[in-house]
Amino acid sequence: MSDRPPDIVLIRPAPAETALHLSPALLAVASPLLLLLGWEAVVRLAWLDARFFPAPSDVLVALWQMLLTGMLLQHTFWTLQRVLIGFVLGAVPGLLLGLVMGLSPWVRAFLKPAIAAIYPIPKVALLPLIMMIFGLGEPSKWIIVAIAVFFQLLLSTIAGVLGIERIYLDVARNLHATRLQAYASVALPGALPSIFAGCQLGLGMALIVVVIAENFGTDAGLGYLVWRSWQVFEVTDMYVGLMMIALLGYLFQLAMGRLERRLLRWRPAATAMKGTP
Amino acid sequence: MRSDYKIAIRAVTRRFGALAALERIDIAIAPGEFVCIVGPSGCGKTTLLRILAGLETPSTGEVAIVQQDPARPLNTMIFQESSIFPWMTVRQNVGYGLRLRGIGAAERARRIAPLLDLTGLARFADAFPYQLSGGMKQRVSVARAFANDPELLLMDEPFAALDEQNKALLQEELLRLWSAERKTVVFITHSIDEALVLGDRVLVMTARPGRIKADIPVPFARPRSVVELKQHPDYVRLNHEIWKLLRDEVRPAA
Numbered sequence: 001m002s003d004r005p006p007d008i009v010l011i012r013p014a015p016a017e018t019a020l021h022l023s024p025a026l027l028a029v030a031s032p033l034l035l036l037l038g039w040e041a042v043v044r045l046a047w048l049d050a051r052f053f054p055a056p057s058d059v060l061v062a063l064w065q066m067l068l069t070g071m072l073l074q075h076t077f078w079t080l081q082r083v084l085i086g087f088v089l090g091a092v093p094g095l096l097l098g099l100v101m102g103l104s105p106w107v108r109a110f111l112k113p114a115i116a117a118i119y120p121i122p123k124v125a126l127l128p129l130i131m132m133i134f135g136l137g138e139p140s141k142w143i144i145v146a147i148a149v150f151f152q153l154l155l156s157t158i159a160g161v162l163g164i165e166r167i168y169l170d171v172a173r174n175l176h177a178t179r180l181q182a183y184a185s186v187a188l189p190g191a192l193p194s195i196f197a198g199c200q201l202g203l204g205m206a207l208i209v210v211v212i213a214e215n216f217g218t219d220a221g222l223g224y225l226v227w228r229s230w231q232v233f234e235v236t237d238m239y240v241g242l243m244m245i246a247l248l249g250y251l252f253q254l255a256m257g258r259l260e261r262r263l264l265r266w267r268p269a270a271t272a273m274k275g276t277p
Numbered sequence: 278m279r280s281d282y283k284i285a286i287r288a289v290t291r292r293f294g295a296l297a298a299l300e301r302i303d304i305a306i307a308p309g310e311f312v313c314i315v316g317p318s319g320c321g322k323t324t325l326l327r328i329l330a331g332l333e334t335p336s337t338g339e340v341a342i343v344q345q346d347p348a349r350p351l352n353t354m355i356f357q358e359s360s361i362f363p364w365m366t367v368r369q370n371v372g373y374g375l376r377l378r379g380i381g382a383a384e385r386a387r388r389i390a391p392l393l394d395l396t397g398l399a400r401f402a403d404a405f406p407y408q409l410s411g412g413m414k415q416r417v418s419v420a421r422a423f424a425n426d427p428e429l430l431l432m433d434e435p436f437a438a439l440d441e442q443n444k445a446l447l448q449e450e451l452l453r454l455w456s457a458e459r460k461t462v463v464f465i466t467h468s469i470d471e472a473l474v475l476g477d478r479v480l481v482m483t484a485r486p487g488r489i490k491a492d493i494p495v496p497f498a499r500p501r502s503v504v505e506l507k508q509h510p511d512y513v514r515l516n517h518e519i520w521k522l523l524r525d526e527v528r529p530a531a
Contacts, residue, residue, distance in 0.1 A: 178377075
């Protein structure tokens with residue numbers, strides 16, 4: 001035993017947050033803004049070659065001019081249209097087949113090997129084949145996007161349905177739900193969180209694929225803008241295209257997040273996120 | 278032909294591969310009877326209930342259940358773990374069975390309202406399950422089963438996960454609901470107290486493979502008060518008697 005007096009541990013109210021109280025929205029804007037500012041500075045100081053890395057201010061000027069001529073909106077519209085049509089064409093069958101494969105071990109056992117074999121093929125590698133079959137026009141662009149989206153939705157829907165606790169299906173069975181009722185009231189809502197994750201990935205995939213597909217058989221679209229700028233060495237225009245693609249991707253994420261929060265109100269996590277800073 | 282039983286379980290066995298879960302079960306249950314089944318864990322009581330619910334089939338033997346009214350659902354099961362859908366509100370969960378049968382929203386609301394009141398859920402009708410305590414979730418399961426209005430209620434240790442206070446409250450609620458409608462109930466529990474408080478009859482099962490070891494009538498008059506019942510000398514005697522029967526079964530399993 002020592003003669004030392006015992007230490008006293010005090011637990012007190014946390015000090016009020018005063019100095020830096022940044023909202024998450026502000027923080028979210030801060031990183032891209034800082035990146036742009038840094039980039040601008042580095043180009044102005046001629047540390048970066050402006051031929052390959054034009055200053056963001058120059059890109060914005062080019063973007064503004066292209067906006068005024070209406071060209072930029074045209075390109076954006078075409079890309080958006082291809083992505084959305086392709087997305088619906090791929091997502092709907094992916095979702096439906098995913099539900100069936102999730103609920104039926106039979107169908108799953110039958111189709112899984114084929115899907116496992118086709119899935120790893122990079123979707124853009126199918127583009128030449130698709131253009132041979134469907135020609136150079138719009139359908140081949142929708143279809144390549146649809147294929148990419150289909151697999152994302154299919155796999156995440158299957159995973160979602162398989163992740164549903166068995167007891168919920170037992171309840172539906174005990175209450176004599178028909179097959180269709182079980183799909184609508186248990187499989188679909190239960191798999192929805194996973195389906196949303198699949199949609200997010202699918203949209204990202206759709207953008208990648210469409211930009212590559214727009215290298216062929218079209219003179220409109222953000223992908224076309226990037227490829228043509230490459231051919232004529234209009235690097236600033238290329239950046240305009242890249243920026244718009246990034247913006248589209250960001251808006252897609254934003255829209256999906258909105259939709260998810262609305263449809264998944266029943267999840268504690270989704271609601272808790274809103275309340276906490 | 279008139280029958281005096283509601284359920285007749287005849288020589289039912291159930292095997293899962295090499296494992297025998299149930300061995301020659303014979304039980305007759307009268308209409309409106311509240312039967313409790315107690316047994317050591319792993320004795321196949323849940324399997325027996327799942328067979329009655331149509332979620333499993335017997336390996337041999339048969340079960341006959343008398344259906345009085347083909348328009349009503351024959352049975353509804355209340356599960357041990359939380360089985361209410363997290364993606365539906367309390368109201369939607371309670372009305373789920375009715376919705377599956379194509380009963381319209383107005384009629385559903387009319388049938389559900391008294392049950393929400395009885396189970397103390399009215400204020401939470403539009404809450405999602407994650408906002409409820411464990412006891413309230415189990416109330417939703419009970420309300421969902423009663424709203425479905427089956428002839429036969431199958432309950433698989435529905436209150437096992439609850440604390441003592443909630444358990445006692447829900448037992449009384451169950452008795453109140455049951456005495457109003459006199460459904461036939463098969464109630465599985467590992468609690469002797471629960472079986473004696475609720476049941477007309479207690480069936481004691483052996484360790485695996487499960488057989489019926491004893492069939493004990495519970496003589497207490499209804500309506501029963503959970504607290505007073507436990508003071509009754511017969512209660513203490515029966516409790517001890519069943520405990521001895523079970524102890525012999527738990528020992529070899531342990």
